[in-house]
Amino acid sequence: MIEVEGLTKFYGNLPGIQDVTFKVNEGEILGFLGPNGAGKSTTMRILTGYMPPTSGTVRVAGFDVTKDPLEVQKRLGYLPENNPLYLEMTVLAYLNFVASVKGMRSGDKSAAMERVVAGCGLKNVASRIIGHLSKGYRQRVGLAQALINDPPVLIMDEPTSGLDPAQIIEIRDLIRELKGNHTIILSTHILPEVNVICDRVVVIHQGRVAAEGSLDALATDAQEFVVIRVSALGDAEALSSVLSTVGGVRAVNLKDAGSGSEVHLEVQVEKGDDVRADLAGAVSAAGGRLTELYQERITLEDTFVKIIGGEQRRGEEAAHV
Amino acid sequence: MYNIWLICRRELSSFFFSPIAYVILAAWTLLLGVFYSGSFLNYAVISMQIMRNPQAAARLNLTPTSAILGPVFSSTTIILLFMIPLLTMRLFSEEKKQGTMELILTYPLRDIEVLLGKYLSAVLMYIIMLALTFIYPAILAAFVSVDWGVVGASYLGMFLMGCAFMAVGIFASSLTSNQIVAAMVAFMVLLASFVLDFLSVSSGPFVSELLRHLSLGLHLRSFIQGVIDTRDVIFLVNVNILCLFLAMRSLEYYKWRG
Numbered sequence: 001m002i003e004v005e006g007l008t009k010f011y012g013n014l015p016g017i018q019d020v021t022f023k024v025n026e027g028e029i030l031g032f033l034g035p036n037g038a039g040k041s042t043t044m045r046i047l048t049g050y051m052p053p054t055s056g057t058v059r060v061a062g063f064d065v066t067k068d069p070l071e072v073q074k075r076l077g078y079l080p081e082n083n084p085l086y087l088e089m090t091v092l093a094y095l096n097f098v099a100s101v102k103g104m105r106s107g108d109k110s111a112a113m114e115r116v117v118a119g120c121g122l123k124n125v126a127s128r129i130i131g132h133l134s135k136g137y138r139q140r141v142g143l144a145q146a147l148i149n150d151p152p153v154l155i156m157d158e159p160t161s162g163l164d165p166a167q168i169i170e171i172r173d174l175i176r177e178l179k180g181n182h183t184i185i186l187s188t189h190i191l192p193e194v195n196v197i198c199d200r201v202v203v204i205h206q207g208r209v210a211a212e213g214s215l216d217a218l219a220t221d222a223q224e225f226v227v228i229r230v231s232a233l234g235d236a237e238a239l240s241s242v243l244s245t246v247g248g249v250r251a252v253n254l255k256d257a258g259s260g261s262e263v264h265l266e267v268q269v270e271k272g273d274d275v276r277a278d279l280a281g282a283v284s285a286a287g288g289r290l291t292e293l294y295q296e297r298i299t300l301e302d303t304f305v306k307i308i309g310g311e312q313r314r315g316e317e318a319a320h321v
Numbered sequence: 322m323y324n325i326w327l328i329c330r331r332e333l334s335s336f337f338f339s340p341i342a343y344v345i346l347a348a349w350t351l352l353l354g355v356f357y358s359g360s361f362l363n364y365a366v367i368s369m370q371i372m373r374n375p376q377a378a379a380r381l382n383l384t385p386t387s388a389i390l391g392p393v394f395s396s397t398t399i400i401l402l403f404m405i406p407l408l409t410m411r412l413f414s415e416e417k418k419q420g421t422m423e424l425i426l427t428y429p430l431r432d433i434e435v436l437l438g439k440y441l442s443a444v445l446m447y448i449i450m451l452a453l454t455f456i457y458p459a460i461l462a463a464f465v466s467v468d469w470g471v472v473g474a475s476y477l478g479m480f481l482m483g484c485a486f487m488a489v490g491i492f493a494s495s496l497t498s499n500q501i502v503a504a505m506v507a508f509m510v511l512l513a514s515f516v517l518d519f520l521s522v523s524s525g526p527f528v529s530e531l532l533r534h535l536s537l538g539l540h541l542r543s544f545i546q547g548v549i550d551t552r553d554v555i556f557l558v559n560v561n562i563l564c565l566f567l568a569m570r571s572l573e574y575y576k577w578r579g
Contacts, residue, residue, distance in 0.1 A: 011578070045423070048427040049426075049427060050423055050426050050427045050576065051576055051577070052576065052577055070429045070430075070431070073427055073428060073429040073430075074429045076427070078424070078427045080420065080423045080424060080427075082420055084419050084420030084421040084422075084423060084424055085419075085421065085424075086331070086335070086419075086421060087419070088335055088338040088339060089331075089334070089335075089338070093334070097327065097331050098428070100327050101324065101327055101328075101428045101429070101430060102428060102429060103429060145424075
């Protein structure tokens with residue numbers, strides 16, 4: 001549905017983004033991650049036809065955004081960062097304006113307005129002036145204007161930023177309801193959000209795509225090895241020497257002696273092997289009694305920091321060469 | 322075409338949602354009202370004096386239209402000089418500051434439709450202003466016979482002149498996200514084009530002629546005398562086209578820069 005190829009944008013001599021390439025399939029929700037200033041908004045602005053790229057191509061539903069901007073924009077709903085709105089208009093007047101500008105005529109227009117007002121929970125505020133609404137309601141108005149012509153493609157730049165937790169959940173639920181019927185790109189800083197909503201993520205860092213794939217795959221890729229924590233009653237020396245002989249184990253570290261005779265060990269295991277059962281067996285073989293054994297899950301934050309840190313190191317190495 | 326109208330309608334409603342439209346319309350009618358009653362009284366005094374001297378009266382050839390409405394119509398240029406920058410300053414600057422520019426430019430609209438819609442809204446606003454002034458010739462017509470040809474030519478001149486001012490204002494607004502800067506730039510450009518007239522006095526014949534042609538204010542003069550000179554019409558229309566063209570370029574540059 002969306003194909004981005006070799007997208008580059010220079011601000012004067014400063015590169016905003018460089019050689020960004022990715023694809024979004026129909027009905028998919030793509031999460032766009034990256035630190036501030038990484039180039040997320042730049043990419044989204046080019047995708048919407050707001051800003052021309054320095055080089056590279058974007059195709060949305062088969063139309064080139066630089067050659068046929070109007071065709072792309074007809075099929076697109078966009079919620080920019082900070083959700084700009086005409087504050088002096090009422091919700092209905094504003095939605096009516098957006099619907100007309102997006103090419104809808106009276107019959108479809110009133111039906112569409114009813115649909116988004118109900119869908120985005122705006123019934124109670126429909127005739128109020130946007131400037132008088134709370135941030136959460138304004139965000140819904142922003143979403144409503146993006147959805148009004150039921151566009152196949154939705155682009156949302158930090159749709160939940162600045163909202164309180166209850167509002168975040170509401171907006172998130174709204175977005176999740178759109179899943180399947182719409183192809184969505186959304187950028188965010190909130191990593192659990194990505195986990196909940198998105199099928200796939202693209203991590204962008206310093207203007208380049210740093211990683212792409214499902215979150216689970218990214219998490220495994222970011223790790224060098226898997227860590228399994230083992231706690232058992234028994235002799236620390238004996239346990240660690242036996243555990244280190246299990247196939248796939250790289251190293252065994254004694255974490256602390258623990259209270260009484262309980263021993264806590266950190267076992268580093270090669271990726272791809274599930275050796276938990278073997279480890280449990282080895283503990284018994286060494287004469288210990290297993291109290292706890294679990295594989296440490298890498299957090300999303302860790303994944304993110306690792307990807308970005310790795311990119312940075314790679315960048316620095318390249319700079320040295 | 323329909324898109325231009327949509328943008329225009331939204332802009333017009335913005336004018337009237339905010340106090341700007343009311344403040345400007347009130348100030349406009351008040352100031353012109355002062356000019357009108359002033360020249361009405363003047364005319365009364367002058368005609369009293371002239372009655373004692375019929376020879377002088379024949380030489381002066383004062384008609385109510387030229388003596389009463391002429392000064393009022395000429396004064397519009399000075400009032401517009403101050404008012405139009407205030408009217409046009411928000412058209413692009415506010416959208417840039419609020420960020421709504423990003424939305425409007427990602428709707429399926431051509432840039433030129435956005436620009437012309439905004440220009441049209443300013444022009445319609447000005448037509449409302451001009452329509453309000455129609456009360457002055459109407460009052461006059463209740464007492465004396467008015468030369469409607471001269472009045473018509475004057476309105477055409479004021480309309481073209483005001484539109485040119487609007488175009489300058491829109492160009493200024495497209496340059497910046499700061500409304501005060503936009504108003505100042507428009508005001509300075511318009512003022513400079515008036516001052517050219519003063520400069521022409523002390524320059525050589527060719528330069529003097531050139532400066533007088535470029536001076537915006539002078540182009541209204543013959544309209545008010547009832548003469549529709551094609552040179553004036555073409556000049557004022559060209560100012561409109563040039564400024565809108567520059568505003569279009571400025572929009573493109575704004576998008577390119579991001």
